[in-house]
Amino acid sequence: MNENTIQSQSIWDEQSGLQNFTTPNRAELLEELNINKSSKILDLGCGYGRTLKMLWKLGYKNILGIDYSDGMLNIAKESIPNISFYNCKIPKELPDIRNLDVVFFLTVANSIISDLDLNKIFEFVNNNMNNNGVFIFDDYVLSEDNNYKNRYLLGLNEFNNYGLFRSNGNEVFKHRPKVIFDSLFKEFFTIEKCTINEEKSMNNRKTSLIHYILRKK
Numbered sequence: 001m002n003e004n005t006i007q008s009q010s011i012w013d014e015q016s017g018l019q020n021f022t023t024p025n026r027a028e029l030l031e032e033l034n035i036n037k038s039s040k041i042l043d044l045g046c047g048y049g050r051t052l053k054m055l056w057k058l059g060y061k062n063i064l065g066i067d068y069s070d071g072m073l074n075i076a077k078e079s080i081p082n083i084s085f086y087n088c089k090i091p092k093e094l095p096d097i098r099n100l101d102v103v104f105f106l107t108v109a110n111s112i113i114s115d116l117d118l119n120k121i122f123e124f125v126n127n128n129m130n131n132n133g134v135f136i137f138d139d140y141v142l143s144e145d146n147n148y149k150n151r152y153l154l155g156l157n158e159f160n161n162y163g164l165f166r167s168n169g170n171e172v173f174k175h176r177p178k179v180i181f182d183s184l185f186k187e188f189f190t191i192e193k194c195t196i197n198e199e200k201s202m203n204n205r206k207t208s209l210i211h212y213i214l215r216k217k
């Protein structure tokens with residue numbers, strides 16, 4: 001089965017308005033990192049805009065969002081009307097956005113099935129960042145939980161790829177081990193911080209969320 005065809009974009013339109021993502025939105029990190037209020041900030045896979053909304057409230061006004069779900073973007077545009085949003089399917093469509101100081105990429109990687117695509121996204125981020133740029137990345141790591149392990153085994157059977165699994169809604173997601181993220185980042189970023197914490201997934205399941213603060217190489 002072609003890895004590029006198994007994930008359906010429509011799930012996010014269906015979920016928009018229903019979902020209230022519960023993982024940390026990470027906006028307040030920028031104050032901890034002393035990021036200047038005029039910095040140019042991109043939220044890649046911004047969903048309904050919860051991180052952007054919080055950034056706006058904190059005084060960061062030079063902010064942009066990218067997502068491929070019209071449903072998510074419509075909600076985001078309503079809640080933060082004064083900023084630019086791009087409807088793009090990454091990495092197939094990458095807008096001409098340069099001189100970024102900070103990029104957020106929060107719980108989107110599990111929707112990017114191919115490691116090669118993830119690599120292209122990291123390359124895009126790196127190429128369009130100013131020196132010293134910060135990349136803030138969160139995603140679910142491969143779980144030791146039996147419920148997930150059973151799903152991974154079913155996924156292994158169907159896709160010949162451990163970590164690829166179907167959600168309750170039958171959509172396909174990918175959980176990766178930390179070592180994969182580390183090796184993909186190595187080419188483009190240095191790791192300033194990495195933590196793993198228990199969180200709830202959007203289906204309210206117990207999962208491990210990996211969080212990185214990365215710096216452009």
Ligand SMILES: C[S@@+](CC[C@H](N)C(=O)[O-])C[C@H]1O[C@@H](n2cnc3c(N)ncnc32)[C@H](O)[C@@H]1O
Pocket residue numbers: 012021025044045046047048049050051066067068069072088089090091105106107108111112202
């Ligand atoms: C779990 S949500 C997270 C949203 C946001 N980052 C947050 O933390 O609130 C994942 C988002 O990534 C978007 N997404 C997934 N794959 C994408 C792709 N290939 N291109 C653009 N957006 C994508 C979905 O539409 C969805 O809004």
